[in-house]
Amino acid sequence: MTIAQGSRMPAASVQTSTPEGIETIGIDAWCAGRKVVLFGVPGAFTPTCSEVHLPGFHAAVDDLRAKGVAAIGCVAVHDAFVMAAWAKANHVGDGITMLADGNGEFVRATGLDLDLTPLAMGTRSKRFAAIVDDGVIRYLGVEPGREVGVSSAAAVLEAL
Numbered sequence: 001m002t003i004a005q006g007s008r009m010p011a012a013s014v015q016t017s018t019p020e021g022i023e024t025i026g027i028d029a030w031c032a033g034r035k036v037v038l039f040g041v042p043g044a045f046t047p048t049c050s051e052v053h054l055p056g057f058h059a060a061v062d063d064l065r066a067k068g069v070a071a072i073g074c075v076a077v078h079d080a081f082v083m084a085a086w087a088k089a090n091h092v093g094d095g096i097t098m099l100a101d102g103n104g105e106f107v108r109a110t111g112l113d114l115d116l117t118p119l120a121m122g123t124r125s126k127r128f129a130a131i132v133d134d135g136v137i138r139y140l141g142v143e144p145g146r147e148v149g150v151s152s153a154a155a156v157l158e159a160l
Helices: 027-031 047-059 061-066 080-089 105-110 153-159
Strands: 013-018 021-026 035-040 071-076 097-100 113-115 123-125 128-133 136-142
Touching: 013 027, 013 080, 013 105, 021 027, 027 035, 027 071, 027 097, 035 047, 047 061, 047 071, 047 080, 047 153, 061 153, 071 080, 071 123, 080 097, 105 113, 105 123, 128 153, 136 153
Parallel strands: 035 071, 071 097
Antiparallel strands: 013 021, 013 097, 035 128, 113 123, 128 136
16 A cells, blocks of 8 residues: 555554553554644654754644644654653654564555665664645655655644
């Protein structure tokens, strides 16, 4: 399945680190009944993801909430420990929920998987951003390359 505007979020599982430990959640359940922004990155601690993509959304948390966004999630093909460490290193706080897609289940289910084996990085997520309203994708920006344009916080704010 390749998701598109109008598609429903799949029932794929992701994990997040909470004060109580690692929690497994269905991405469809996480999106249900509210408007959320979900953005995906190829790799935690990588230059573009750490210097541009994540900080852009972190800076825009209040603006996104002012436009009715109930939650913001960042997904990457990493384990929940890496995602928690990346959030801590970037002082993300509780404004963005870090969603670990450790086995790539979500990105495969959506067609957002990216084969980076030639770079010794395995399967990762394409760089994307989505506005999801009660489980239905209302906006989907998938980057054709390494840039941060249609998947940026600014693009999402404009689409809202």
